[in-house]
Amino acid sequence: MxxxxxxxxxxxxxxxxxxxxxxxxxxxxxxxxxxxxxxxxxxxxxxxxxxxxxxxxxxxxxxxxxxxxxxxYRAFWQTYITLDIALPQEEIDPEGTGGPDVIGRANFQGLINDTLYAMFPDVEDRREKKALRGLVSSGAALDLRDRVMADPSLIGSDHAFALVASDDIDQLVKGVIDRNVAESERRVKDHELAWMDVLEADGRVETRFNTILFTHGDSREPELAGIWGAVVGSFYMMLVTLFLAVPIGVASATYLEEFAPKTRLTDFIEVNINNLAAVPSIVFGLLGLAVFLQVFHLPRSAPLVGGLTLTLMTLPTVVVATRAALRSVPPSIREAALGMGASKVQAVAHHVLPLALPGILTGSIIGMAQALGETAPLLMIGMVAFIVDIPATPLDPATALPVQIYLWADSPERAFTERTAAAIMVLLAFLILMNALAVFLRRRFERKW
Amino acid sequence: MILVVVIVFLALVGYGLGRSRAKAAAGNDLASLHSRPGYHGWHVFLLGAGPAVALVLLWLIVDPLVLRWSVENSLPPEILEQPPEMLDFFIQDVARVADGKLPHGGMTPALESSAAYYGWLDSISTVLRYVIGLLVAVYGLHVGLGHISLDFRARNRVEAWIRAALLAMAAISIVTTAGIVFSVLFESLRFFEKVPVADFLFGLEWSPQTALRADQVGSSGSFGAVPLFAGTLLITLIAMAVAGPIGMLSAMYLAEYASSGFRAIAKPTLEILAGVPTVVYGFFAALTVAPFIRGVGESVGLGVSSESALAAGLVMGIMIIPFVSSLADDAISAVPHALRDASLGLGATRAETIAQVIVPAALPGIVAGFLLAISRAIGETMIVVMAAGLAANLTGNPLEAVTTVTVQIVTLLVGDQEFDSAKTLAAFALGLVLFVATLLLNIIALHVMQTYREKYD
Structure with a gap:
């Protein structure tokens, strides 16, 4: 120009x-x-x-x-409908044994249905009856059963039970489903609105803090779905990653920074680590699939495999952070130790590493936070399955929090969308916590030389 | 597992013995020892546990292979002549029956006898493993304890072990890279046996649905990856069109204008954008941005598909702003103050200084930053999986749905699959392309940075 x-x-x-x-x-x-x-x-x-x-x-x-x-934010509350349910002795536990196996077999769904029919006696049509039953969640009967099993003295009289409302009713009460929309375009029909108005006038509808979201595993019913299974799965993965990536990463970095002679081998290792840091995470998923699943036949969908894959992905981050931390320890420390007759290993283990520890911890936590938010490689190793049970060991099939978010985001139900966003908030809360811890460690323990 | 614990426990006993023997050898004058007693202890521990544990772990890896080989050799020919999958299945059942579980297939006499043979071999192997493992451990401890004397250099030995262990840990990165290269490369080669390389790289048609039976209609899927490359390119372009200007301008402002207080707040805030998990961006793109773009498009009379390249690209652009801005910021900050001061001293305004002095001087770093951001965008998965769609359209229209390399890898591999079909192998071939592309971008970026960087000292 x-x-x-x-x-x-x-x-x-x-x-x-x-x-x-x-x-x-x-x-x-x-x-x-x-x-x-x-x-x-x-x-x-x-x-x-x-x-x-x-x-x-x-x-x-x-x-x-x-x-x-x-x-x-709405997903943190859940609508409950309180019903006075009769618990007749002869239908639940005719012999009065009080044994859990007898109570467990009783038809609690029928009891809930009967209560609803009795409250709205003019509902005759079969389809309308089905809609009436559908006001409460299909999981309410199980919940009722558990509560009666826990306290058999309830049997034989009427009690008020707060039952989980179904997802559409929940959305209606929260105002997500608009009453003023034409009936044909509304998921909650006019007669359901009328029933809800009656129940609400009776003071039977309330919203409570949604404990299900934090205590349950996944479910096909939005109102029964929770993130606990995914949180536990993520926890196991983080455990595996923590115990593998941090020691291996710190050891590699210590070797490269403190001991490595300038040879072709160490140069090659350095270039390798830098390149690994730039490899897309999904390629690590392919590696996990081909090596851990196909060659070593580890179980599919297991947090162990997820943790191993994330370990390989997190390693470069830990190595780079540890090297920076080691480099910031002034050479005078090493020279003083060596001058007092310490060996190289002693100088590093007794003096340099402890001084570099805050930086190493900070870098490791940041690497772990990255691993916690990672989704793509987990899709490759089968952690996207629909899993209801809470995993008990790192070898059980499980999913992870980000994968749960991905799965729910795909679901068409409006109630799942709000739960997806709630799960995201939980994930972000964990990440903020980890990063805050890293910042705190850096502020509190970092030394300027 | 129990065996390893027992060996480690034995070795710990050896540590205690070694320490006390070294102390005893020194008597009252500890300084007469070359190494402190703890090092003698650790040396005994390492000789006891090291070889024994390594042997046991190796045994556990080799054992199933040897067992399988000997069971296969004992099988009658009519079973051996089955197709390999059936043979695999049979062997798995043998292992299950020997383990006391029910077989997946039916119980047959051949299965029963093989299982008995397998169980017999397995128990022999287990007994041998215990005996040999413990013998090696005890022998190691014996040798270690025998070494102890006043001038034995236990510390040097232990430190040599530590160095070797550290080197081994550092070498894991090489193993990982090798693992990636070989796993992806071998599966890709198997794919290219079924589909020619040229068809894959230059074919215009992508429909990986292979039929279950050979006589079905459309049984041959076509694996032309050009639509995927085009889709990836389109989304990357959109992302860079967002992230490039915003990232560059932010970096220039932060480096040249911002007060240190503002910088201390703004820089970490921008970097939060890089820390947000990609699945969150995917959610944002699919449920907030895409409907918004669709609404805007409809209000001006444009047909926008619900999964548009534009939505995915825009959100990906937001994600990579901090990659561009922080690398550009580093490059700009690395320009020596003398250049800046000279330009300002000649009367140029700050804007003129930035445009005509600082950016040209920082250009290699900025270019490298852009290349790294592009490589990040190419490899990004979750945003495009959730917001870009599956249909392989060969189009340059950002309002239509396109698909990318990463989306197809995910779709091909999620769910049940057999490992030999062209469909699954295609995912590995795409992975290879992705790996090579990002690696090349990375190498070019490094090269640009090193070759064209101005040396001012």
């Missing part, structure tokens, strides 16, 4: 004020002032653009968090 413009005859045709000044005839005082004003205007514009870019980026972050929060 500069070379091209210098040769031009007409100085006015040149775009940039600075170049016009340099290449044209000497301007008059006013002209020069005008040029300076334009240049400063440009300067201010550029500055505003920079500030604007940062503001845009920050507001995008805000928008992201806001959209998650507004979609998800």
């Amino acid at each position: 500069t070379d091209a413009t210098r040769g031009m005859v007409e100085p006015q045709a040149v775009g940039r004020p600075l170049e016009r000044l340099l290449s044209g005839p000497r301007p008059s005082f006013d002209e020069a002032n005008e040029l300076v004003r334009k240049r400063y205007a440009r300067e201010a514009r550029f500055r505003m653009m920079g500030l604007g870019a940062i503001i845009v980026a920050m507001s995008l972050l805000g928008l992201l968090l806001l959209s998650v929060a507004t979609q998800g």
